[in-house]
Amino acid sequence: MSKNIDITQAGVEVKKSACYFCHQNCGVLAYVKDGKVLKIEGDPEFPTNQGGLCCRGNIALQHLDHPARINYPLKRVGKRGEGKWEQIPWDQAMKEIGSKLLQIRSEFGAEAVATAGGTQRTDDWSRRRFMNLFGSPNGFHNSHLCWIPTFMVETAIYGWCPFELDMGSSRCLILWGQNPGAAGMPEMHHIRELQEKGMKLIVIDPRFSETAAKADLWLPLRPGSDLALALAWIHVIIFEGLYDQEFVANCCEGFGELADHVENFTPEWAAELTWLTPEQIRAGAYMYAMNKPGNIQWGTSVDQIGKPAGSTMHARAILRALTGNLDAPGSDLLTGPSPDFLTDEEMEANDQLPEEQKAKQIGSDRFKLVTWPGYSKIAEQTRKVWGKAPTAEWMCEAHPPSVFRSILSGKPYQVKALLVSATNPINSYGETSLVLDALKAVDFMVTCDYWMTPTAALSDYVIPIAGALERPTITSSYGCSDFLLASQRAIQPMYERRNDYNFWRDLGCAMGQQEMWPWATVEEAYYAKIAPLGYDIESYDEFVERYRFHFPEREYFKYQRQGFATPSGKVELYSTVLKDLGYPPLPPYIGPTENEIDDPELAKEFPLVLTTGGGFMPYHHSEHFQIKEVRFLRHEPYMDINPATAAELSIEDGDWVWIETKRGRIKQKANLTQGIHPRVIYTQRGWWYPERSMAAPELGGCLESNTNVLTTTADDHCDPYSGSWANRGLLCRVYKVNASDMEGK
Amino acid sequence: MARYAMVIDTRKCIGCHSCTVACKVHNELPVEMIYNPVTTVGPTGVYPDVQMVHIPLLCMHCDNPPCVDGCPTCASQRREKDGIVFVEDSKCVGCLACVMACPYGARYKNHATGAVQKCDFCKDRVDIGLKPHCVNTCHQKARIFGDLDDETSDVHKLVNGENACRLLGELGTDPYVFYIYGLEVKNP
Numbered sequence: 001m002s003k004n005i006d007i008t009q010a011g012v013e014v015k016k017s018a019c020y021f022c023h024q025n026c027g028v029l030a031y032v033k034d035g036k037v038l039k040i041e042g043d044p045e046f047p048t049n050q051g052g053l054c055c056r057g058n059i060a061l062q063h064l065d066h067p068a069r070i071n072y073p074l075k076r077v078g079k080r081g082e083g084k085w086e087q088i089p090w091d092q093a094m095k096e097i098g099s100k101l102l103q104i105r106s107e108f109g110a111e112a113v114a115t116a117g118g119t120q121r122t123d124d125w126s127r128r129r130f131m132n133l134f135g136s137p138n139g140f141h142n143s144h145l146c147w148i149p150t151f152m153v154e155t156a157i158y159g160w161c162p163f164e165l166d167m168g169s170s171r172c173l174i175l176w177g178q179n180p181g182a183a184g185m186p187e188m189h190h191i192r193e194l195q196e197k198g199m200k201l202i203v204i205d206p207r208f209s210e211t212a213a214k215a216d217l218w219l220p221l222r223p224g225s226d227l228a229l230a231l232a233w234i235h236v237i238i239f240e241g242l243y244d245q246e247f248v249a250n251c252c253e254g255f256g257e258l259a260d261h262v263e264n265f266t267p268e269w270a271a272e273l274t275w276l277t278p279e280q281i282r283a284g285a286y287m288y289a290m291n292k293p294g295n296i297q298w299g300t301s302v303d304q305i306g307k308p309a310g311s312t313m314h315a316r317a318i319l320r321a322l323t324g325n326l327d328a329p330g331s332d333l334l335t336g337p338s339p340d341f342l343t344d345e346e347m348e349a350n351d352q353l354p355e356e357q358k359a360k361q362i363g364s365d366r367f368k369l370v371t372w373p374g375y376s377k378i379a380e381q382t383r384k385v386w387g388k389a390p391t392a393e394w395m396c397e398a399h400p401p402s403v404f405r406s407i408l409s410g411k412p413y414q415v416k417a418l419l420v421s422a423t424n425p426i427n428s429y430g431e432t433s434l435v436l437d438a439l440k441a442v443d444f445m446v447t448c449d450y451w452m453t454p455t456a457a458l459s460d461y462v463i464p465i466a467g468a469l470e471r472p473t474i475t476s477s478y479g480c481s482d483f484l485l486a487s488q489r490a491i492q493p494m495y496e497r498r499n500d501y502n503f504w505r506d507l508g509c510a511m512g513q514q515e516m517w518p519w520a521t522v523e524e525a526y527y528a529k530i531a532p533l534g535y536d537i538e539s540y541d542e543f544v545e546r547y548r549f550h551f552p553e554r555e556y557f558k559y560q561r562q563g564f565a566t567p568s569g570k571v572e573l574y575s576t577v578l579k580d581l582g583y584p585p586l587p588p589y590i591g592p593t594e595n596e597i598d599d600p601e602l603a604k605e606f607p608l609v610l611t612t613g614g615g616f617m618p619y620h621h622s623e624h625f626q627i628k629e630v631r632f633l634r635h636e637p638y639m640d641i642n643p644a645t646a647a648e649l650s651i652e653d654g655d656w657v658w659i660e661t662k663r664g665r666i667k668q669k670a671n672l673t674q675g676i677h678p679r680v681i682y683t684q685r686g687w688w689y690p691e692r693s694m695a696a697p698e699l700g701g702c703l704e705s706n707t708n709v710l711t712t713t714a715d716d717h718c719d720p721y722s723g724s725w726a727n728r729g730l731l732c733r734v735y736k737v738n739a740s741d742m743e744g745k
Numbered sequence: 746m747a748r749y750a751m752v753i754d755t756r757k758c759i760g761c762h763s764c765t766v767a768c769k770v771h772n773e774l775p776v777e778m779i780y781n782p783v784t785t786v787g788p789t790g791v792y793p794d795v796q797m798v799h800i801p802l803l804c805m806h807c808d809n810p811p812c813v814d815g816c817p818t819c820a821s822q823r824r825e826k827d828g829i830v831f832v833e834d835s836k837c838v839g840c841l842a843c844v845m846a847c848p849y850g851a852r853y854k855n856h857a858t859g860a861v862q863k864c865d866f867c868k869d870r871v872d873i874g875l876k877p878h879c880v881n882t883c884h885q886k887a888r889i890f891g892d893l894d895d896e897t898s899d900v901h902k903l904v905n906g907e908n909a910c911r912l913l914g915e916l917g918t919d920p921y922v923f924y925i926y927g928l929e930v931k932n933p
Contacts, residue, residue: 218793
């Protein structure tokens with residue numbers, strides 16, 4: 001498609017588009033003629049990727065018109081999952097779905113309609129707006145596994161999440177369970193450049209990842225034991241006098257209580273729990289505390305360890321505060337929300353959801369931090385200082401496993417309809433057997449997607465969604481950054497695909513919400529968002545073409561002027577917000593979700609420790625297995641196992657093996673590697689096989705190699721603060737697949 | 746006159762295969778044809794004392810290319826003006842003599858056309874002042890391309906200033922793809 005394309009020919013326009021295959025949203029230049037994209041390349045002017053594109057970015061044209069894409073709304077005509085569909089017009093689909101939802105609302109209440117989302121590659125403020133206007137509090141994503149609990153714990157402690165890293169003058173960076181070498185190419189490039197200038201890099205990861213290979217210090221801890229490491233670091237930093245005395249004295253509350261609390265959490269104590277040596281633990285604490293300013297980059301791992309997650313986030317947040325690495329040059333910045341453009345929260349119409357409906361949010365009775373009880377409390381604080389609240393979509397959601405359970409148990413009430421957008425829960429939510437049973441049992445299901453996924457295959461309607469090159473994009477860190485990057489669509493959506501914005505808007509309008517949806521197109525809505533910035537522009541596209549991004553002038557030490565957005569106005573090491581919600585005000589030690597110390601009997605049966613969920617090129621979550629231009633790189637799923645362990649189990653490189661937990665077992669191929677501890681197993685996430693039958697029960701082989709068959713969402717395995725479930729730090733066993741059971745699960 | 750060369754800085758390469766895919770997609774290669782595979786060596790050593798390096802491979806654009814010498818139809822050629830080694834499709838009869846002659850395994854038969862193909866440094870792009878696709882797409886800037894004869898070029902500075910080495914240099918093929926290894930190697 002692009003070989004020797006003459007981009008200088010008459011009529012070729014260059015569109016400033018964005019990649020949409022992960023939420024880095026790298027800048028892309030699209031060369032367009034007569035409504036067709038002739039060629040794409042990385043935008044060399046874009047501040048993050050600077051012209052680079054990863055494997056996924058390069059296949060934008062293969063994705064755009066792939067023969068397996070869903071191009072028209074599909075209505076089920078056979079039995080659920082049978083794979084028989086009728087193609088219907090978009091407007092008919094919206095009318096039929098709308099009237100079904102209205103019927104469910106009148107019979108069972110608005111809360112009987114829930115919506116499941118995926119990662120942040122959608123206009124989710126519009127989903128929230130739809131749900132608020134409809135009256136249901138039960139929107140959710142698997143964002144519980146991805147930053148959201150971290151954001152809320154940190155906001156409870158110091159009034160916003162310091163996700164903006166001022167790395168230009170940083171001297172030390174901690175990547176805590178993050179592997180930009182496989183998941184964040186632009187970030188990796190910047191890290192390497194800064195390392196050349198002398199910045200130290202600490203990588204905390206059980207695997208010798210692409211990034212760990214470049215680290216100054218690699219700390220391969222036992223999966224799920226991050227909390228012991230964080231507490232021991234706090235101990236070292238306090239008792240060896242490495243903390244920032246001035247910052248702690250002037251800006252922090254609860255230092256004395258904290259010091260008492262961590263007195264016994266020595267490196268020697270943590271060594272046994274983390275499988276690191278006391279020397280390794282001390283080395284990390286010294287490197288971070290003695291190379292100031294420094295940064296702790298967020299990574300998904302702590303959001304995914306289940307039971308100890310919330311306490312770990314709290315301990316990690318304390319490390320920043322103790323070292324004074326907050327809102328100072330070169331440290332992690334508390335930017336707050338944008339005071340200038342309309343944030344996602346301001347587009348969500350949260351005031352339209354009645355209080356009595358908020359109270360019905362599933363999971364909010366137990367997991368209070370990212371549901372209405374905790375969100376309201378934290379938003380009240382941030383409004384006082386910043387004038388604005390975090391995005392409610394993401395930060396205030398129903399608890400996903402509890403919604404799936406409510407479908408099956410009717411408790412606390414039965415969810416009757418599920419609107420699935422940009423996710424394939426069978427592969428991406430925890431404990432697949434639960435999810436699959438729930439999706440089969442729910443009365444009514446609609447899936448918005450690019451492909452016929454295992455989840456789409458079980459739906460009543462499948463709605464075709466516009467993808468990269470067909471949609472404008474604003475990148476603003478879940479709507480919580482004070483900056484934004486803007487990209488335009490290269491072409492209008494092909495066939496009868498629409499933006500997910502149009503899905504929520506058209507569905508809302510089909511149900512009588514017209515007055516609340518004044519923006520006919522995404523561009524009109526985006527223009528409304530950015531208009532308050534005051535640029536001399538008359539449209540969103542003009543902003544993209546002339547400016548592309550908005551970075552406000554940076555102000556350090558904002559807390560000196562306005563305090564921290566907490567009840568005391570200080571950093572609350574001892575957190576009154578957590579305490580008021582019924583959680584411990586200081587981070588208690590909690591062992592990994594499943595572990596050999598608390599449950600030695602289980603460990604006898606399942607002697608190895610499992611970590612799942614790490615990203616790997618060229619896929620993203622459960623996507624892109626259809627595209628042969630990347631599938632050839634990794635045709636089959638692989639798990640990592642140390643050669644010594646493999647030898648004990650008579651497993652050779654490339655053998656198919658079973659990986660089994662208490663929840664079930666899956667097959668992946670063995671990759672023998674010295675990059676992993678002899679007692680640790682890593683499985684790849686996301687796997688299904690689109691080349692197989694998509695009809696039930698096969699559903700694209702969605703159980704065979706799907707790592708979420710192994711994960712757990714039981715209430716007592718979830719983080720009590722946020723309800724995030726456990727993908728890491730689980731107990732498992734591994735054994736060879738016999739020739740006789742190569743087929744089936 | 747110029748002498749094009751590529752420097753691959755393995756200190757920066759993370760083995761993401763972006764170059765492999767960009768090359769394939771933009772040059773419209775069949776799935777089985779890979780001009781520039783990335784080989785990962787490691788992790789070597791014993792846990793936790795391990796190392797890992799990624800080595801992107803491609804045609805070495807040799808000054809003494811055995812494939813050109815071995816081609817009976819003069820389809821394999823080396824451009825005098827800039828040293829790029831390429832195959833003139835219309836002259837290739839698919840005899841595979843060049844495939845056997847190349848010590849780097851950098852040549853592949855296209856089963857659809859019958860001709861042998863290989864990396865040509867994206868010569869059509871280079872001719873109009875652009876860089877090869879694999880260079881443009883590399884987030885990590887691990888591939889550096891330019892004119893080795895130009896003393897101001899990055900490739901000239903790297904080849905002459907860093908501990909750059911060539912693959913199978915002992916064969917006398919005189920490759921124009923250079924590799925830089927090791928985090929500790931700095932400018933002298």
